[in-house]
Amino acid sequence: MRVRHISIEELGTFIGSEEFRRMPDLPISSLRARSQASNPLARAEDVALILFYEKDELLAYLGLLPDQTIDTAVRFAWMSCIWVSPTARGRGLAGKLLEEAFNCWEAKLLATEFTAPAKRLYDKTGRFDDLALKQGIRAYLRLNMADLLLAKNPKYAPYKSLLRLGDGCFNALNSLRLWWKKTSRPSNVRLAKFDEVDEDAWQFLKRHAPPTAFQRNRQALNWLLKNPWLSSDDLARKEQGRYQFSVYADHFEFVGLKIFEGDVLKAWMILACRNRALKIPYIFLQKGCEAMVAKEVENYMLSKGLYILTTYDSALRTHWQKHQGTFFLIRPFNRPYLISKALKSILPVREEIFQDGEGDCAFT
Numbered sequence: 001m002r003v004r005h006i007s008i009e010e011l012g013t014f015i016g017s018e019e020f021r022r023m024p025d026l027p028i029s030s031l032r033a034r035s036q037a038s039n040p041l042a043r044a045e046d047v048a049l050i051l052f053y054e055k056d057e058l059l060a061y062l063g064l065l066p067d068q069t070i071d072t073a074v075r076f077a078w079m080s081c082i083w084v085s086p087t088a089r090g091r092g093l094a095g096k097l098l099e100e101a102f103n104c105w106e107a108k109l110l111a112t113e114f115t116a117p118a119k120r121l122y123d124k125t126g127r128f129d130d131l132a133l134k135q136g137i138r139a140y141l142r143l144n145m146a147d148l149l150l151a152k153n154p155k156y157a158p159y160k161s162l163l164r165l166g167d168g169c170f171n172a173l174n175s176l177r178l179w180w181k182k183t184s185r186p187s188n189v190r191l192a193k194f195d196e197v198d199e200d201a202w203q204f205l206k207r208h209a210p211p212t213a214f215q216r217n218r219q220a221l222n223w224l225l226k227n228p229w230l231s232s233d234d235l236a237r238k239e240q241g242r243y244q245f246s247v248y249a250d251h252f253e254f255v256g257l258k259i260f261e262g263d264v265l266k267a268w269m270i271l272a273c274r275n276r277a278l279k280i281p282y283i284f285l286q287k288g289c290e291a292m293v294a295k296e297v298e299n300y301m302l303s304k305g306l307y308i309l310t311t312y313d314s315a316l317r318t319h320w321q322k323h324q325g326t327f328f329l330i331r332p333f334n335r336p337y338l339i340s341k342a343l344k345s346i347l348p349v350r351e352e353i354f355q356d357g358e359g360d361c362a363f364t
Helices: 006-013 018-022 032-036 092-104 118-124 145-152 154-181 199-208 218-226 236-240 290-304 313-323 339-348
Strands: 002-007 047-053 057-069 075-084 109-112 128-130 134-140 189-194 252-261 262-275 276-284 308-311 329-335 337-340
Touching: 002 006, 002 092, 006 018, 006 032, 006 047, 018 032, 032 236, 057 092, 075 092, 092 128, 118 128, 134 313, 145 154, 189 290, 199 218, 199 262, 199 276, 218 252, 218 262, 218 276, 236 262, 252 290, 262 290, 276 290, 276 313, 290 313, 337 339
Parallel strands: 075 109, 276 308
Antiparallel strands: 002 047, 047 057, 057 075, 109 337, 128 337, 134 308, 134 329, 189 252, 252 262, 262 276
8 A cells, every 4th residue: 555645835736637637536626725735824845635545546535734823833734534435444544544644743633523433533543632512503594404404314315396395385484584573784884895804804803813822814814715615616516526525516605794883893704605504714803792793694694595504603602592583493503623632732722712714614
């Protein structure tokens, strides 16, 4: 078996190679590779991909997202994907991939949004600790059971038409409720879109940032806004069938919003819209303006025809748990994190210090 490490500076050459073009199973999408290559927090020599081959056949891979603490004192990587070919399972390759990752990154690794089998694998190594679950909510503005159930299990495919009919009937009645609850924006409140972090915004972010060592800096936030890992273009559609992780979406965009009260900036946030779902990977707001921000998020969802919101921001979560707003259902929704013991020994962390977008969560 042959092991290959692909660094940040090698990603462009790799995805432009004849080998990549002919691969039946891709270890990274073209979009992810281009995004990774422009990561301002990465170094050229950082390992971003670990590949296992048998002769010329790709057997397994592990993707890594380089990162660093705000003061750059500690560098580490997020494990963003791990895959073993069905023909090679049962040979311990996943564990060997992890061992390679530990060696490449001096055992300084983090992980989140992992599957149950991946969690069992990480636990088996004895080299990771759990962090407290990051508490969030999933709030439902409209019903979309057809897509939710089909995404969870293909066994619901024969009932797709029936599920869509049920969604349509519910949403037709629900539209009356939404019309009744919709309120106009106060005259002293205004919104402004942005596509990059300017100096004034950066000063606001620094004043209202949570006490975190992992917060992305100004340059990295701008990189995030301009480099998503999802697309609706033809290349993403073609690669979706060869790549085991997210690359294609009917619709995906980052929307930057500033909320002003009078001339005073009260909140700054990035909204990630994927098809009919909304996430808030980054938000910075002045204390006491949660209700105003929550209402603007609801109005944005109404205007765009969105169905579901997921957020882990503690201020907004607390507000919506007390005041349901225009949502017909709100339920708890948690996100687990794992940290390598080696990284934890250098930098003990708590769940609260992560924003929603840390790691690769925001990109998809």
